[in-house]
Amino acid sequence: MEIKDLSDSLRADPRFTTRRKWLIFSDFVYTPTGEKVEEGFRYFTCPMDALTAALARRDFAAIAKLPFALDGEGEPDTSAVRLDLAYTASGALAAFQPVEFRDHVPTPVSAAVILEGAEAKALRETFLAIDQSA
Secondary structure, eight states, rough: OOOOOHHHHHHHHHTTEEETTTTTEEEEEETTTTEEOOEEEEEEESSHHHHHHHHHHHHHHHHHHHHHHBOTTTTTTOOOEEEEEOOOOOOSEEEEEEEEEEEEEEEEEOOOOEEEHHHHHHHHHHHHOTTTTT
């Protein structure tokens, strides 16, 4: 069975909707709170097993300590190991999925995990710190 990527998983979930913004733009919204969903990512230079082990424990403090992919000047870079993120500004939602690049193709390693409520709110600051697209 093929694993859907994080964006596709969220778009197929009834807790999310798209809200039109002007004529051609739209926001992806977490329906229970009406908040826009921010999508981000972080590339790591560690083996995928280190990331998936920390995710299995939901230990985001450990994930934040894994080596980020950085270029020669210390700026964010890319690698074969990526963590896709989705979250709301209030912390009502936190979602993640590990992705590995195989022959330059992003391939989800496991199904997306969606957290809500107190569990998600506890991760708000960590998600902001991990997200290299923010």
